[in-house]
Amino acid sequence: MSIGESHRALRDEVADQLRSWILDGTLEPGSRLGEGAISERMGVSRLPVREAFRRLEAEGLVQTAPRRGVRVAVFDQEELATIQEVRLALELIAVRKTAERRDSETMNELERVLLAGSQAAEAGDQSALKRLNGDFHELLAGGTGSRVLVALLRSVRNQAHHLVGGLVTSPEDSWSEHARVIRAVLDADAEMAALLMRRHLHDRHESQRATLTP
Amino acid sequence: MSIGESHRALRDEVADQLRSWILDGTLEPGSRLGEGAISERMGVSRLPVREAFRRLEAEGLVQTAPRRGVRVAVFDQEELATIQEVRLALELIAVRKTAERRDSETMNELERVLLAGSQAAEAGDQSALKRLNGDFHELLAGGTGSRVLVALLRSVRNQAHHLVGGLVTSPEDSWSEHARVIRAVLDADAEMAALLMRRHLHDRHESQRATLTP
């Protein structure tokens, strides 16, 4: 099999695949990841798998015990609360900075997402809304112009996602809150955008706590 | 040479060595890190070096271009400002959480550091102060009980350190501010501790900006 034209590095491919498997629950928290099994299942040698492990380890998605292999990260309640708190702080920094910079490309993208989102909401297109909700967060991170912040947010968001198991909020509810944030950013109202974002994430956090501690 | 009894994984050793070389300026920003050269210089094979690269990459200390190797990360002014902002937010979360949890082991360690620090300050022992200043930040991160936050802070702190080149603040000045924060934490005054920490980091940030933009 030819490696093809401009194939990405295999470690990236492997890392992405593992990440999505972890996030969508195919790999349950605490389950063990044997490098042999992974490499066999994905048809690559063990070398890229090990490199992918190191990356996921640094991203906090997996935990490594020396000589005992790698397993999907499992967090306790307190750790999850901390992650939420950190995520909130970082998202606020990001949305403020994006609203202040008003990078033209990001603004155009946000307008596009806003339009597509309201159409999808009317049509009741759940999967489109889910994707747009993802775009929303990516755009707000990217709009800061900071590669570091983008990486940190993605990492923390993954770990936060890790906790929800099944998402509690419907894509429609999420979208209406997102739309308000986007409008504030487009209006260059950084403080309003931050406030709306804070409420957005805080509500979500609360509803999760409620379901987790009955 | 025998690998010995309970030696840490070589990738950790390599990553630590590279990290300190980057942080102390032995490896200048933008300089290239050939995996062959590193493995030769450190007397290990290329594999642990590559694993270490992936970790440092995720920590943001190095940047990787496909097929073009890895080089020490170089950040522009705006990125550095963002990193400082993120670090401030995370340190505040950490110091508050530590002051609220009051983990007994951490409190004991903080008392020890406080005592040793005041002695070192009197004796004018610069290197001891420098080490204690490092312990200070590690303890505040560890006191949160959150592995994730510890990892994030270490990463962000490394990248912030990355910018200073030569540190501007003397260990003594740093220490006096640190000591005040420790006392506030020991007094369970989370808000006071956070306020002192904010001022501590903010001052440092300002003095750096002053030296960088003459």
Add this chain to the structure above:
DNA sequence: CTCACTTATTCTGGATACAATATCCGCCAT
């Protein structure tokens, strides 16, 4: 002499084989 093009070397990315070692699991004896 400078610039572009071609060639050669180096380096990354990946695969594979092999050794060493630590952990895990089952079996056996008490």
Add this chain to the structure above:
DNA sequence: ATGGCGGATATTGTATCCAGAATAAGTGAG
């Protein structure tokens, strides 16, 4: 049952090997 012993398994690390890409070196033309 329980505790210890020994083999099976997995991780970790080394050594080679190869393909492909990037940089460096060299060469020729204008």
